[in-house]
Amino acid sequence: MPFPGLSPIVEKVRIFDTTLRDGEQTPGVSVSPEQKLQIAIKLDELGVDAIEAGFPIVSEGERHAIKSIVRQGLHAEICGLARAVQEDIDAALGCDLGYIHLFIATSDIHMKFKLKMDRDQVLEKAVWAVDYAKKHGVQVEFSAEDATRSETSFMKEVFQAVSQSGADRLDIPDTVGYSTPDYISRLVADVTTISPLPISMHCHDDLGLAVANTIAGINAGATCAHVTVNGIGERAGNASLEEVVMALQCLYKRSHGIKTELLYETSKFVSNAMRIIVQPNKAIIGENAFGHESGIHTHGIINNPLTYEPISPELVGRKRWLQAGKHAGAHGIRAMLEEFGLKPNDEQLKQILERQKGIADLGKSITTSELLSIAGKIMKNSTFQEKFQLRDFHTVTGINIIPTAVVKINTGDKDVISSEIGVGPVDAALKAIQKIVSQLEDVKIREYRLESITGGSDATAEVVVKIEDSKGHTISSRKTGEDIVIASVQAMMDATNKMILRKVILSGDTISTP
């Protein structure tokens, strides 16, 4: 298929990951040295070519983390950031780094208001810093910070001078994400005329163009993309690794070293470690990226996934899912039920659809287990009823009080009561549910996420609970509500019911009663 802008260049694109440096500069984020090491190992498994492990001058903990990453002996090259000042370069050298990312701003606004230096001083400092670092035998990537807002002739003068001083790579940062693909293309083409060094693109997403700008740079002759997992980073973040890689691979047929099937897993790992939630509609790794609700779409997907999916979910380590929402159609609902071995006839399917749409019209989202339960009632098959019905629960919490929860759950033929304590009311309530459920299935909570969707203390929160059974199969459920304890309990109940139903249906067993 012909794509506009298809580049004739075939060189493999180098992926320079800065999740641990620019990504960690995300407001409010800080990770421990041990977590940094774990993330570096994951990035290495993913196949990135270089890892910017941090900014050595910032703290003792940062230097400790960088040293431990260097010592790990990963395949990726490990790099550290330094300003064009001796103490930064010395701090980087002190971490045993063999690769330093040196930067100094070249835009008038940064030179005047931040550096308080004139052009001659900046030029001199850049050359001195590259020279100093090179004398210590390290590889140097030089960034002209705020390059896209710099006067091009001055930026080129600096690039030319540092190239002559022995820099190994040049980086063009769009520091405040204020550039366009057209401008970046021209800029990169221009820089290739004054230096033979490989060029990197480092784009921020302030106007939502980081990925497009990165790709424009690559198509114009840059060979390396600075990216972060999930696009995290200062302000609106950086170009996201997964989007850049998949766009380069799918649309521009460029090669890279990333194992794309590990993208989702890596994204989850980074999101959990850094405690930055990924927006559901984020390309490639967002929860909804391969989810389908509307009848027209699910019908198309069932006939041929390519109708509404540009790439296969498995390519990026994901699975598609269908949702029984208000826009769902007969084909989608039938496919969802068939996944659980249920084969309604046309009349039954019509009734299931009507009931399900009625619930959705009340503004309630319908979960898979609720759908199965509706189908079970209509098909007069008690196997497909929800196993556990929450009768009631209450929690107690406060200062100088041990958070406690009591839940009453109907397990088919009787009500069972259980109580538990926990670190808070949610923990106590979920443990109390687990206690009852464990009589039938050993359920472990693998993931719990809570996110406020609206502002204010009366905000609507979204809770995601992922549970795992004794065989390691996981299932998750998402609930929204104004009361986080209730939403958490509902999500836990739903996930549990789904797990039991799936197990029973797939094994052909009947449900026993604890």
Ligand code: KIV
């Ligand atoms: O965005 C930026 O300009 C940077 C520099 C340190 C390269 O992150």
Ligand code: ZN
């Ligand atoms: Zn940056």
